[in-house]
Amino acid sequence: MARIRLALYLGPDEHKLGPGKIQLLEAIHEHGSISAAAREMGMAYRHAWELIDDLNRCFAEPVVVAATGGRRGVGARLTPWGVDLIRRFRRMEAAAGKALRVGVEELEDHTAGRRPARVPSRSRGL
Numbered sequence: 001m002a003r004i005r006l007a008l009y010l011g012p013d014e015h016k017l018g019p020g021k022i023q024l025l026e027a028i029h030e031h032g033s034i035s036a037a038a039r040e041m042g043m044a045y046r047h048a049w050e051l052i053d054d055l056n057r058c059f060a061e062p063v064v065v066a067a068t069g070g071r072r073g074v075g076a077r078l079t080p081w082g083v084d085l086i087r088r089f090r091r092m093e094a095a096a097g098k099a100l101r102v103g104v105e106e107l108e109d110h111t112a113g114r115r116p117a118r119v120p121s122r123s124r125g126l
Helices: 019-031 034-041 045-058 080-108
Strands: 008-010 015-017 064-068 074-078
Touching (some): 015 019, 015 045, 019 034, 019 045, 019 074, 034 045, 045 064, 074 080
Antiparallel strands (some): 064 074
């Protein structure tokens, strides 16, 4: 089964926004911590921090900010824009999947291992 993966390249620096960063934001929202989110996703804290830094540089307002609390007295929380970003991306992802479903199914019918209906050829050499 084919899958569609939405990736957006935003702004003049073409910051990438895709399902991985959105999943990281969702984990931060759930845990209130970049380190806990990184652990859940099996990534290094530094890598998670770099992804969040890229998101914060991409948009006019921050997506994630420091918050008091957490195990060491400080954690992270999504801003209202960060929560809205997740909602908007997931909505676009669903719309893209719905719009492309039929075309993807048609392509999948022609992948190796499947026998498409015989299409007559115009040229005997093909």
